[in-house]
Amino acid sequence: MSSFLAAALQLTSTPDPDANFAAAEELIELAARRGADLVGLPENFAFMGDDARRLELAPLLAERCSRFLVTMARRYQVTLLGGGFPVPAGEGQTFNRAELVGREGQLLARYDKIHLFDVDLPDGITYRESATVQPGHEPPPVVDVPGLCRVGLSICYDVRFPELYRQLAGSGAQLLMIPAAFTAYTGKDHWQVLLQARAIENTAYVLAPAQTGLHYGRRQTHGHALVIDPWGTVMADAGVEPGLAMAPVDMAHEARVRAQMPSLQHRHPALF
Numbered sequence: 480m481s482s483f484l485a486a487a488l489q490l491t492s493t494p495d496p497d498a499n500f501a502a503a504e505e506l507i508e509l510a511a512r513r514g515a516d517l518v519g520l521p522e523n524f525a526f527m528g529d530d531a532r533r534l535e536l537a538p539l540l541a542e543r544c545s546r547f548l549v550t551m552a553r554r555y556q557v558t559l560l561g562g563g564f565p566v567p568a569g570e571g572q573t574f575n576r577a578e579l580v581g582r583e584g585q586l587l588a589r590y591d592k593i594h595l596f597d598v599d600l601p602d603g604i605t606y607r608e609s610a611t612v613q614p615g616h617e618p619p620p621v622v623d624v625p626g627l628c629r630v631g632l633s634i635c636y637d638v639r640f641p642e643l644y645r646q647l648a649g650s651g652a653q654l655l656m657i658p659a660a661f662t663a664y665t666g667k668d669h670w671q672v673l674l675q676a677r678a679i680e681n682t683a684y685v686l687a688p689a690q691t692g693l694h695y696g697r698r699q700t701h702g703h704a705l706v707i708d709p710w711g712t713v714m715a716d717a718g719v720e721p722g723l724a725m726a727p728v729d730m731a732h733e734a735r736v737r738a739q740m741p742s743l744q745h746r747h748p749a750l751f
């Protein structure tokens with residue numbers, strides 16, 4: 480059974496796509512040099528800035544991000560997740576899209592975020608993602624990555640909706656991708672708890688690339704990109720600086736945990 484290294488990258492993305500692509504490549508190269516086979520970039524890896532600028536850049540970013548992922552996957556021979564980038568979706572709207580690309584540059588899976596972050600936080604900051612983002616039309620896919628494992632996609636705020644991950648696990652996901660740009664405010668209390676819960680209840684690995692630090696305006700993100708094993712143990716934590724969290728992913732370990740803790744098989748038919 481397969482065992483490999485997975486890396487969750489952590490960036491402080493800015494409103495400057497060139498700087499962001501350069502920072503992302505540096506970390507992809509570092510992860511590859513350390514032996515990673517599966518590498519994840521966070522949500523908004525190519526652009527963190529205001530809505531007007533994001534909408535203006537969306538056609539360019541959509542094309543550049545897809546091309547960047549293909550080029551990087553081939554150049555560094557890794558399976559690469561782009562954890563969220565804008566794709567034009569009609570007047571004044573984008574999708575928030577993730578793409579998973581194989582090491583030969585082939586598109587393995589694509590997902591448009593379905594849960595949008597429309598929240599008023601107690602710190603006075605209001606988020607209205609739906610003002611400029613259109614929700615995806617389909618639940619996220621599960622894809623078999625040749626030689627690695629079956630991977631389920633999701634993005635950021637999705638982590639608060641356990642039914643999404645139950646569906647991924649039911650479709651055979653062995654590793655859950657949860658790339659994020661979590662707010663510092665919610666992150667301090669919710670981020671790690673939610674991620675560990677998703678790992679434990681689905682007895683699955685969680686790979687959670689993250690944004691960290693101060694971006695534009697008052698936007699501050701939580702950091703702590705994590706790799707979590709199917710028991711819920713945090714295997715690697717990137718802290719608060721740009722960098723990476725890297726750990727082995729071992730399908731034999733997952734099979735053992737699932738045999739010892741068969742909760743996925745004990746789901747009550749009345750509840751699904």
Ligand SMILES: O=C(O)CNC(=O)[C@H](CS)NC(=O)CCC(=O)C(=O)O
Pocket residue numbers: 522523527528596606608635636639660661662665666669698
């Ligand atoms: O704000 C930005 O510029 C970047 N953030 C994002 O793109 C997205 C949508 S606004 N952030 C989240 O989903 C945070 C979720 C979250 O933090 C939670 O669920 O607590």
